[in-house]
Amino acid sequence: MKKRYFVIGVIIVAVATAGVWSFPLWHTAYLLQNLAKSESLECQIQVTLNQEGLFKGQKQLLHLLSRILKTEETDCLNWQAVGYTAGRKGYVRIYCDVLQEPVTEIYFSKDDTLVNVRMLYEVLQRNFVKEYPILGYMLPEWKYGTYISLDQVQDIFQVDIKEIFQQNSFGNLTGQGFWKSLILLNRMERHRTKDGGWKFETVWNDYHTVLLIEREKQETGFKIEGTDREKTQKIAEFSFSLSPGEEEAVIFPESLMKTEEIAQFQKLWQALSEFTEGR
Numbered sequence: 001m002k003k004r005y006f007v008i009g010v011i012i013v014a015v016a017t018a019g020v021w022s023f024p025l026w027h028t029a030y031l032l033q034n035l036a037k038s039e040s041l042e043c044q045i046q047v048t049l050n051q052e053g054l055f056k057g058q059k060q061l062l063h064l065l066s067r068i069l070k071t072e073e074t075d076c077l078n079w080q081a082v083g084y085t086a087g088r089k090g091y092v093r094i095y096c097d098v099l100q101e102p103v104t105e106i107y108f109s110k111d112d113t114l115v116n117v118r119m120l121y122e123v124l125q126r127n128f129v130k131e132y133p134i135l136g137y138m139l140p141e142w143k144y145g146t147y148i149s150l151d152q153v154q155d156i157f158q159v160d161i162k163e164i165f166q167q168n169s170f171g172n173l174t175g176q177g178f179w180k181s182l183i184l185l186n187r188m189e190r191h192r193t194k195d196g197g198w199k200f201e202t203v204w205n206d207y208h209t210v211l212l213i214e215r216e217k218q219e220t221g222f223k224i225e226g227t228d229r230e231k232t233q234k235i236a237e238f239s240f241s242l243s244p245g246e247e248e249a250v251i252f253p254e255s256l257m258k259t260e261e262i263a264q265f266q267k268l269w270q271a272l273s274e275f276t277e278g279r
Contacts (some may be wrong), residue, residue, distance in 0.1 A: 007197045008043040042245035045081040050236040057159040089250035145257035156266045
């Protein structure tokens with residue numbers, strides 16, 4: 001009888017130990033699943049580009065921006081996106097560290113991405129006027145539609161923007177189901193944080209990646225940070241945060257540039273590029 005009780009006791013202790021050990025995994029997977037089901041999410045992305053890892057066209061655009069803004073190219077490597085998602089659509093404002101105001105805004109969904117190219121032009125125009133007061137006022141005022149697709153942006157600026165993020169689509173991690181999240185977390189190293197929470201670490205797509213569950217005002221947020229270990233990726237560092245947000249519909253704008261307007265703007269941008277390069 002004593003032997004049977006001893007065996008039962010060992011089993012109970014083993015189950016309890018396994019439960020204590022696995023609780024952070026279950027709890028974190030549950031929080032991620034609930035966050036993914038939220039109707040609206042606030043998001044913030046911070047990216048530091050690796051200048052050496054960029055392709056020729058990407059480097060040229062970076063060089064051109066630094067010339068227009070009269071700053072070092074390294075000052076144009078840090079970018080942020082701040083916004084929210086609702087349903088299957090999203091909206092973000094894009095910032096560069098060298099400027100206080102947003103550079104542009106983007107509406108996106110699974111099937112489409114619209115970029116406010118008017119905002120981008122006017123931001124650069126204002127800074128161009130500051131740096132080149134006489135010639136700057138020769139730039140025409142904006143007289144076209146406001147938004148174009150991401151593919152059209154790439155055609156105008158002759159740069160592949162999508163390619164930068166294709167291998168770094170870390171936002172997809174939140175779309176995993178409960179069991180997949182649990183399996184993913186189980187493969188990571190985990191450590192206690194200073195506030196008593198948990199963080200999970202792993203190597204993902206050649207990045208040293210840290211996943212954190214953050215709590216603020218009884219709300220749970222999700223954050224992923226990554227650093228390129230070999231310093232060969234186009235993105236040297238990234239930080240991606242999601243937290244529950246207020247429900248607010250994302251309404252795609254209707255002021256789109258026409259084909260002939262895009263062609264005219266492309267010529268204008270080309271002339272501005274050639275002038276800046278010649279300075």
